[in-house]
Amino acid sequence: MPKIHLDAIKKTEALLQELKRNQTKLIERGFNEQLIRKLESDNETARIYNDEYEQIRVDYKAKTAQLNAQVTAVKKQYIETKRFIKSHFNPSTWIQFGIVDKQ
Numbered sequence: 001m002p003k004i005h006l007d008a009i010k011k012t013e014a015l016l017q018e019l020k021r022n023q024t025k026l027i028e029r030g031f032n033e034q035l036i037r038k039l040e041s042d043n044e045t046a047r048i049y050n051d052e053y054e055q056i057r058v059d060y061k062a063k064t065a066q067l068n069a070q071v072t073a074v075k076k077q078y079i080e081t082k083r084f085i086k087s088h089f090n091p092s093t094w095i096q097f098g099i100v101d102k103q
Helices: 004-022 023-028 034-087 092-096
Strands: none
Touching: 004 023, 004 034, 023 034, 034 092
16 A cells, blocks of 8 residues: 555554553543544554555556566467468468458
8 A cells, every 4th residue: 555554554553552551541531432442443444455455466466467478478479370371371361360461
């Protein structure tokens, strides 16, 4: 996930740690304990989403590499097949093989 999101998650974790440490002082002044639990829950959900996002990014990179390698292989085979047809058949018959080149 973008660094800005991970930074926000980490900053929130640090804040939560201090809120819990000073929970008694906060409650004495009217701070709602449920807000701490909600923030904690929402931040944990954000961390889970971040972890899932990072895994998807890793998988995406791997699939992209596989795709690029496969397309390179297909292009090579295409060129070799096209050369074979062009060298063994008259240009007027190339269209029968799906080759629309003029020469």
